[in-house]
Amino acid sequence: MGVVLSASSDLVPGTAEPFLVVDRGLCVGALSRSAERLLGVIEPDAVNRQVTDFLVPADVERSAQDNLHAILVSAAGGYAPIERTVVRPAGEFGVFLEARVGRCGPSPAALVVLSAID
Known part of the structure; x- marks a missing residue:
């Protein structure tokens, strides 16, 4: 079963x-097959789990974690422009990804698009 979401053309x-699609409670609502592999x-094992079970800020400082949470909550609430931040898969070190984060809908959620950092 698929879901149709809308998002800014800069974010698609x-x-x-x-x-990944993340709700205001920072829970994963959906993820792509390429995100599954990554x-x-x-x-099915990711849905309704905290996004931080899978992605964490590249910087381990507490302020970086708070910033990631703030970006996700703002986007999921429909209040923020597209923002970029650097993350890494939880439990992985030396693997850094750029995350573009913005609003998607119709139900407000955050769309997190990942790309490798060259």
Whole structure:
């Protein structure tokens, strides 16, 4: 079963780009097959779990975690422009990804599109 979401053209993922949909409670609502492969989890096992079970700020400082949470909550609430931040898969070190984060809908949620940092 699929879901149709709308998002800004600057945020829409490319066909191979991994992405996650995150609600205001910071829970995963959906993820792409490429995100499943990248994060080592299948969608049924990821849905309703905290996004931080899978993605964390690249910087381990507490302020970076708070900033990631703030970006996600703002986007899920429909209040923020597209923002970019650097994350890494939870439990992985040395793997850094750029995350484009913005609002998607119709139900307000955050769309997190991941891309490798060259």
